[in-house]
Amino acid sequence: MHETIEIFVNGRAVRVAAGMSVAAAVFVAGEHIFRTSVTGEPRAALCGMGICFECRVTIDDQHHARSCQIVVKPGIKVQTS
Amino acid sequence: MMGCDIAVIGAGPAGMAAAVRAQESGARVAVLDDNPTAGGQIWRGGERTQTGALARRWLEKFKSVDQFAITNCSVVSAEVDPLKLLLETSDRTEIVRPQKIVLATGAREMFLPFPGWTLPGVMGVGGLQAIAKSGLPIEGKKIVVAGSGPLLLAVAAHLKRHGAQVKLIAEQASRGALAGFALQLLRSPGKLFQAGGLQLSLMGIPYLQDCWVTEAHGDGQLKSVTLRGASKTWTEECDYAAVAYGLYPNTELAALLGCKMFGAVVAVNELQRTSISNVYCAGESSGIGGVDLALVEGEIAGYAAAGQEPAARKLFGARKRAQAFANALNSAFALRSELRTLPRPETFVCRCEDVTFKRLQSVSSFRAAKLHTRCGMGPCQGKVCGPAADFLVGWRTESIRPPVFPARLGTLTFDETEQQDIAK
Numbered sequence: 254m255h256e257t258i259e260i261f262v263n264g265r266a267v268r269v270a271a272g273m274s275v276a277a278a279v280f281v282a283g284e285h286i287f288r289t290s291v292t293g294e295p296r297a298a299l300c301g302m303g304i305c306f307e308c309r310v311t312i313d314d315q316h317h318a319r320s321c322q323i324v325v326k327p328g329i330k331v332q333t334s
Numbered sequence: 335m336m337g338c339d340i341a342v343i344g345a346g347p348a349g350m351a352a353a354v355r356a357q358e359s360g361a362r363v364a365v366l367d368d369n370p371t372a373g374g375q376i377w378r379g380g381e382r383t384q385t386g387a388l389a390r391r392w393l394e395k396f397k398s399v400d401q402f403a404i405t406n407c408s409v410v411s412a413e414v415d416p417l418k419l420l421l422e423t424s425d426r427t428e429i430v431r432p433q434k435i436v437l438a439t440g441a442r443e444m445f446l447p448f449p450g451w452t453l454p455g456v457m458g459v460g461g462l463q464a465i466a467k468s469g470l471p472i473e474g475k476k477i478v479v480a481g482s483g484p485l486l487l488a489v490a491a492h493l494k495r496h497g498a499q500v501k502l503i504a505e506q507a508s509r510g511a512l513a514g515f516a517l518q519l520l521r522s523p524g525k526l527f528q529a530g531g532l533q534l535s536l537m538g539i540p541y542l543q544d545c546w547v548t549e550a551h552g553d554g555q556l557k558s559v560t561l562r563g564a565s566k567t568w569t570e571e572c573d574y575a576a577v578a579y580g581l582y583p584n585t586e587l588a589a590l591l592g593c594k595m596f597g598a599v600v601a602v603n604e605l606q607r608t609s610i611s612n613v614y615c616a617g618e619s620s621g622i623g624g625v626d627l628a629l630v631e632g633e634i635a636g637y638a639a640a641g642q643e644p645a646a647r648k649l650f651g652a653r654k655r656a657q658a659f660a661n662a663l664n665s666a667f668a669l670r671s672e673l674r675t676l677p678r679p680e681t682f683v684c685r686c687e688d689v690t691f692k693r694l695q696s697v698s699s700f701r702a703a704k705l706h707t708r709c710g711m712g713p714c715q716g717k718v719c720g721p722a723a724d725f726l727v728g729w730r731t732e733s734i735r736p737p738v739f740p741a742r743l744g745t746l747t748f749d750e751t752e753q754q755d756i757a758k
Contacts, residue, residue: 321468
């Protein structure tokens, strides 16, 4: 089994595989909405390669972080909309 | 930042090949890439995830220049005379002044708007694969793979191998066009299609041609998609839908530098040189052609940028063969006009600013759309809606202005004389 680490998604502790992207970890945490659009629609990851900005979340103090381009680190706090 | 002769922008196959050949030729090379690892989108994850022989060979070669590669770095702005690049990483801003640039900025997936395409659970084809490779659990998930191009086959096979229940592949290209392509393949080096097709039949995934997704359904989350085939329209339940219509070249930096375009791609000469004499371009950004073409173009650009023109010329034959294959591929998977009728008036075309198709139809150019509707003005800077608008109504994004990527204010007002302090 791969090494796992603990992170926090919307305040809940979740164990995820080390090396995973934050986007994948959000799904693993059981969330399927990453952000809310300007007209209030729920949105989630689309392009998986850092282009579309649909997967942006808050990671610790960093707002609008593209979760598909960032690898999880122990203890990070991820906040979806 | 260390000095360098050649800055290679993009560490996919073309950028890696360019960097390796330029370095071998004695040039000091810096490689800049937006992703966590080298490998580009096709070899995403680098050595950690790539097991194919071709990928491993190039990733291994690239190790010699790897120490001069900066990953997770966005090139925010670029200038010519002299060349200057403004970069941003998560904690630093830097300026690089190379003698030459090789643009290997690759391509992104082409997304076309259809009702429901903004629902969570609808992703790109390479998009779903990238997120799955980065850890998304897909075992037992019901997935529809749709759109166009050979990537659909590769991704469906990948998902199935990892335990997903791939219900079907919907390819918009016609059976006739694909049959012609399969015939051409017999005379070509690539074996992709036979290999892909054979594997799929063994895996039991239906490969439907003349077939596309017309609508995605769900209440805040994808539940099903409606498909239109040659003789029927029906609905498939699914957890994820992977939908994309081939690739669209990333040319924003080239446009910002002032390189001439040829249609939607960067115009280059036989040495992969752009209209700016010290800027080269290779790979998908100079024409969609797949990994073999990207590699050989990258090698040519790397040699040429390092002043090794004879070595570059020796590769022209290999490039010609790869180009012939790419041409056959592109014509077989040409997009059908019915796809232009998919968005309804209320369907969003611009996902950042939620601009509907109806609002776009009230203006006459991408520039007017930006000014009057904010289409293309959001964080993605038109990278998703731009290609869609190009296909739907024939608009090109005429002017590119920095920043080509959302950047921190500190980066935009970056003062080089303070670089030492900030870099520490």
